[in-house]
Amino acid sequence: MQLVKVLVFCLALVSIDKGSQAVNVDYQASLINNKLSSLMAPKLVCSGYLWFRSCVKVPPKLDTLLVLDSSGSITSYQFGKEKDAAKVIVDYIHNKAPIGYYKSRVGLIEYSVYAHFEFKFNEYNTPAAIKNRIQLVTYDNGWRTATAIALGKAKTEMQANSRPGNVKVVWVFTDGRSNYGGNPKIPADQLRAIGTTVCIMVIGPSINWAEIHDIGNKDCIFQATSFYQALQILSRAYSLSKSSPTLSDNFFSGLKL
Structure with a gap:
C-alpha cells in the first residue's frame, strides 16, 4: 500500500513538472510569425494584356483590434509589459501591411470587470501615434475578468466599421481565464462567423485551456509563462518577420502571362 502511495505521489510530481515546463520562446515566436505572415501575405495583382501584362505584389489591409487584460489578477508592472507587447504587434503589422488611414488600421479594447474602447479604427493612423496612445492606457485593476464582454465589443466594432x-484580426491577451460576463465562446464564434481571425496569447500558470481553445482559432493560440516573456516572444516574432526572405515589389514587373 505504501508503495502504491509513493508511485501516485511521483506521478503527481511528474504531472506538475510537465505543466510548469518553461515555454520555448523561439518556438512560440515561430508559430506567431508563421500565422501572422500568412494573414499578411501579399497578393499578386496583374494588369495589362498578353505581352504587356505586368504583376506586382500588393500587401493586404488589416483591421486589427488589440484586447488587453487589465484585471486585478495581474499587476501594474505586468500590464506595462502587456502594453509593450501590444506595441510590438503594431510594429509587426506595419512591417508587413503598412498602417495608414486608407491602409491597415488598429483599435484597442481594455477589459477587466467591464470592457471599453481606448481607441477605435481611424482614430490614430500612424504606428508612432498608435504606440504613443497605447502607452497612455491606464491599468484598471478590476476585480473581474470579463473576456466575453470585450469580445462582444470587438464583434460590434468589426461589424460596424x-x-x-480588409483582413479582420482580434488579438486577445489574457492571464488564463475569465470569471465574469458570460461565456466568451459565444462572441468568439460570432467573430469567426463574420470572417475574423481570433488570436489569443495566454500568459501565466492558471489557464483554463478549454476556454482558451473556445476563444482562439486553433492555429492562433499562443502561450507565455509571464508578461515579460510574452514581450520577448512577440519581439522575437517581429525579428523573424524582418529576416524572412521576401521578393522585391517589382519582382514580377514585366512578367508575361
Missing part, C-alpha cells in the same frame, strides 16, 4: 475586403 471594418472595411470590406
Whole structure:
C-alpha cells in the first residue's frame, strides 16, 4: 500500500513538472510569425494584356483590434509589459501591411470587470501615434475578468466599421481565464462567423485551456509563462518577420502571362 502511495505521489510530481515546463520562446515566436505572415501575405495583382501584362505584389489591409487584460489578477508592472507587447504587434503589422488611414488600421479594447474602447479604427493612423496612445492606457485593476464582454465589443466594432475586403484580426491577451460576463465562446464564434481571425496569447500558470481553445482559432493560440516573456516572444516574432526572405515589389514587373 505504501508503495502504491509513493508511485501516485511521483506521478503527481511528474504531472506538475510537465505543466510548469518553461515555454520555448523561439518556438512560440515561430508559430506567431508563421500565422501572422500568412494573414499578411501579399497578393499578386496583374494588369495589362498578353505581352504587356505586368504583376506586382500588393500587401493586404488589416483591421486589427488589440484586447488587453487589465484585471486585478495581474499587476501594474505586468500590464506595462502587456502594453509593450501590444506595441510590438503594431510594429509587426506595419512591417508587413503598412498602417495608414486608407491602409491597415488598429483599435484597442481594455477589459477587466467591464470592457471599453481606448481607441477605435481611424482614430490614430500612424504606428508612432498608435504606440504613443497605447502607452497612455491606464491599468484598471478590476476585480473581474470579463473576456466575453470585450469580445462582444470587438464583434460590434468589426461589424460596424471594418472595411470590406480588409483582413479582420482580434488579438486577445489574457492571464488564463475569465470569471465574469458570460461565456466568451459565444462572441468568439460570432467573430469567426463574420470572417475574423481570433488570436489569443495566454500568459501565466492558471489557464483554463478549454476556454482558451473556445476563444482562439486553433492555429492562433499562443502561450507565455509571464508578461515579460510574452514581450520577448512577440519581439522575437517581429525579428523573424524582418529576416524572412521576401521578393522585391517589382519582382514580377514585366512578367508575361
